[in-house]
Amino acid sequence: MAWLGLGVLQLACFVRFCRLPFDEKLARVPDDGFYYLNLARNFALRGDWSFDGGVSHTTGFHPIHAFVASFIARLVEDGNLLLVIHGALGCLLTLLAAHCVLSVFAHDVGASCGVLFVFAGGACLSCPLMAMEWPYVVAIHGALLWLVLREHTLAAFVAGTLAVLARIDAVIPTAFTALGVVAWTIHHGLRRRPVRPDRAQTAVAAFAGALFTFFGYGAYLWMSTGYFFQGSARMKSHWASLQGFEPVRLLALPWRAVPFGWWLVENRAPVVTAIGIGVCIVAAAIGARDLRRTRVPAPPVDSLPMWMAVPALLGTYAVYAARLSSSQPWYTAHFVVPIAVLVGMGARALFRATPARVPCAALVILGALSFVATRTAIWPHQRLLAAAGEWIRASGKLVVSYNAGILGYVSDSHVVNLDGLVNDDIHPYIFDGTAACYIEKIAVDTFVDTDCSGRADRDLDRIKDDLFGDATQRERTFGRDPEETMCVVAAWHLDRDKLHEACRRASLRDGRD
Numbered sequence: 001m002a003w004l005g006l007g008v009l010q011l012a013c014f015v016r017f018c019r020l021p022f023d024e025k026l027a028r029v030p031d032d033g034f035y036y037l038n039l040a041r042n043f044a045l046r047g048d049w050s051f052d053g054g055v056s057h058t059t060g061f062h063p064i065h066a067f068v069a070s071f072i073a074r075l076v077e078d079g080n081l082l083l084v085i086h087g088a089l090g091c092l093l094t095l096l097a098a099h100c101v102l103s104v105f106a107h108d109v110g111a112s113c114g115v116l117f118v119f120a121g122g123a124c125l126s127c128p129l130m131a132m133e134w135p136y137v138v139a140i141h142g143a144l145l146w147l148v149l150r151e152h153t154l155a156a157f158v159a160g161t162l163a164v165l166a167r168i169d170a171v172i173p174t175a176f177t178a179l180g181v182v183a184w185t186i187h188h189g190l191r192r193r194p195v196r197p198d199r200a201q202t203a204v205a206a207f208a209g210a211l212f213t214f215f216g217y218g219a220y221l222w223m224s225t226g227y228f229f230q231g232s233a234r235m236k237s238h239w240a241s242l243q244g245f246e247p248v249r250l251l252a253l254p255w256r257a258v259p260f261g262w263w264l265v266e267n268r269a270p271v272v273t274a275i276g277i278g279v280c281i282v283a284a285a286i287g288a289r290d291l292r293r294t295r296v297p298a299p300p301v302d303s304l305p306m307w308m309a310v311p312a313l314l315g316t317y318a319v320y321a322a323r324l325s326s327s328q329p330w331y332t333a334h335f336v337v338p339i340a341v342l343v344g345m346g347a348r349a350l351f352r353a354t355p356a357r358v359p360c361a362a363l364v365i366l367g368a369l370s371f372v373a374t375r376t377a378i379w380p381h382q383r384l385l386a387a388a389g390e391w392i393r394a395s396g397k398l399v400v401s402y403n404a405g406i407l408g409y410v411s412d413s414h415v416v417n418l419d420g421l422v423n424d425d426i427h428p429y430i431f432d433g434t435a436a437c438y439i440e441k442i443a444v445d446t447f448v449d450t451d452c453s454g455r456a457d458r459d460l461d462r463i464k465d466d467l468f469g470d471a472t473q474r475e476r477t478f479g480r481d482p483e484e485t486m487c488v489v490a491a492w493h494l495d496r497d498k499l500h501e502a503c504r505r506a507s508l509r510d511g512r513d
Contacts, residue, residue, distance in 0.1 A: 006098050006119055009367045010091045010128070013374060017087055017129050022080045023386050026406055027377035029083060030330070031385075033131035034405030035422045036061060037082060040069035042413060053413035055398065055442060056425040059221055060232030064166045065133040079409065083131060090128030093135035094119070097142030101340045104149065104305050105348065113363045114347025118340040120363065121370035123332040126378070130330060136166040137333035141173065144206055145337060148181060149304065151198040153205045160209030164217065168230060169319075171207075171214040173334045176315035177308045178207035184307035199304065225424065234427060235420040306345055309338035329378075381450055381487035386410050388448055388478045388489050399446040399491070400439055407448060416442060437503040439494065446475065447492045 017025065035051065039061055042050050049066075050057050069086070076082050098119040105111035118124065127134040140163045147156040163170035181203035188195045218228040227234060316334045377383075385403075389410025392399055400416045401407050408415040417423040418439075420430050429438040478489040 005363075005367070006116055007095055009120055009371065010095060010125070012371060013125050014087055014091050014129065016375070018084050022083075023383045024377070025080065025083050026382045026386055027380050028126070029130050029382075030132065030328070030379065031382065031403045031405035032328075032330075032421070033086075034409040035417075036065060036069050036133075037073070037079070037131060038405065038409040038413060039422060040066060040073045041409075043070045044073040051404070051408055051413065051422040052398070052416045055416055056423040058232075058417075058422040058424050059225055059227075059230040060235070060420075060422045060424070061230070062133045062136075062165070062167050063217070064136050064162065068136075069131075083129075086131040087129040090130070090135035093139035094124055094128045097135075097138040097337060098124075098340075100139075100142035100146040101337060101344065103146060104341065105344055108348050109360065110351030111344040111348035113351065113360060114344040115340045116363055117347070117366060118336060118343055120367045121373075123329050124336060125370055125374045127330055127332070132330040133167050134330040134333045137163070137170060138336050140166055140170070141334065141337040144174070144177070145305065145308065145341070148177075148199055148202045148206065148308065151202050153198075153202045156202045156206040157209040160206035160211075161213045163206075164210045164213040167333060168214065168217065168233065170334065171210045172319050173312040173316045173338075174207050174210040176311040178203040179315075180307040180309075180311035181304065183311075184304055187307075203308075231424040231427065232421045235430070238420075238431065305341045309341040313338040313342070381489070382406060384478050384489040385450070388491065389415075391476070391478070391491070392448065397446060398442075398444050399448045400442075400444050401447065401449045403450055415448070416444060432506075434503065434506040436499060436506050440496075440499050440503050445494045445496060447494055448490070451488050451490050 017028065020028070039049055039051055039058070042048070042053060043066070046054070048054070048057065049059070049061065068089075072082065072085055076085060098115065101115050101119075102112055105115065123134070124138075140159055144156060144159045144163065147159055160174055163174055178200075182200050185195055185197055185200040221230060222228050225231075229237075313335060320331070385406040389407045392407060392411035392414050396414070398414055398416065399407075399411075400418050402417075402419045404415045404417040404419075404422070408417070418426065418435065420426050426435060426438050429435045473493045473495065474490055475493040476491040478491075
């Protein structure tokens with residue numbers, strides 16, 4: 001029944017999304033989602049992974065989502081229908097993950113409400129509709145939890161393999177999960193309550209599958225590109241190295257995975273974001289205390305989900321805080337299942353003596369509020385990018401852009417990506433600080449992007465000055481978003497002579513002539 005209630009909520013969100021016109025969907029699907037859709041379309045048509053129709057090539061994608069998107073692109077050409085299909089698939093995978101976690105707590109009403117507290121809000125209502133890898137990762141983590149508890153060793157190995165193919169850094173939570181299960185096994189052995197090692201073997205098998213795929217895929221990338229990691233991972237690591245270690249800022253990641261945490265993050269509440277970690281710690285403490293105080297000794301396996309969730313949550317957060325430069329909604333994929341487990345265990349203890357109607361009523365209210373809260377567009381300025389993409393396609397020219405996803409998709413791949421997420425060719429230039437030379441090399445004279453230079457967190461004018469010097473002149477404005485008045489989509493003409501001078505200055509700074 002709990003799973004069915006979540007299905008109704010997911011269906012309501014999906015139907016609302018389907019009824020939106022294409023430009024309104026653009027305000028709810030991240031620009032990165034269109035990186036995948038355009039890469040998939042080009043792969044279906046040309047057989048190579050190029051975002052811009054062959055000008056550059058990329059390894060900046062996660063394989064499962066990219067190949068599934070490519071298969072769908074062979075069948076469907078309409079962009080609106082593509083988003084609907086990806087949204088339907090994302091909702092189904094999210095429901096699968098919720099079902100796997102709910103099965104851990106059998107028919108306990110309080111625990112089930114705790115699990116649904118996570119799945120009925122926050123990232124779990126919006127991310128399935130974003131055409132990103134998020135639902136694949138969450139579903140596989142849910143399946144891994146279920147497989148370890150039921151000791152399906154071979155299936156766990158396969159799931160570990162799929163986890164890394166869904167998102168390459170899934171090897172991190174898989175490793176910490178296996179560590180937790182092994183520690184649980186040793187702990188009960190030392191307390192003279194030995195448990196069979198089958199679950200530890202299953203968890204280690206899942207990690208072995210993840211590790212095998214991680215190194216196998218890395219070896220493939222090394223042989224084909226000379227780099228062990230995919231292009232997008234190298235760029236994000238580069239950005240993190242420039243910004244430094246900021247663990248407090250990245251507390252936003254776990255917090256985004258709970259209801260209304262997204263709103264708190266976007267409204268710059270750093271103290272409140274720390275509550276996201278606090279909630280998980282308190283829930284784990286309550287659940288552990290409940291297991292210890294139960295009059296009838298609980299079976300040892302009752303504590304296993306907590307031993308799996310805590311290392312996966314804290315270990316993955318530590319690695320992310322060290323290596324990521326931003327906090328995006330779809331980065332919550334590794335956190336949803338561990339948080340749902342911990343909140344479920346805490347809720348089981350809190351509502352043990354409470355009538356079932358109390359947590360159920362609270363959950364219904366939460367679901368209604370979450371449905372209303374997710375109605376608001378996350379990226380309202382992206383509505384304007386469709387008009388810019390149409391202009392690029394009509395002009396027939398090749399342009400460059402940092403936020404190139406929607407522009408590239410709408411313009412039929414007439415956009416070269418500058419931030420390097422889907423353009424491996426520009427990486428040496430970015431690392432050397434000579435990106436202006438790359439633009440000169442490909443002979444492009446137009447730069448199109450979203451100008452939010454009035455906002456403190458993104459000064460595009462400063463970026464343009466660093467890259468192009470005084471080589472830019474605004475050529476066309478496509479409109480100012482009514483909800484985000486500081487953002488405007490525009491095109492800038494690049495003066496070839498001044499761009500050459502900017503390249504020369506950058507080369508001198510880099511020590512080259």
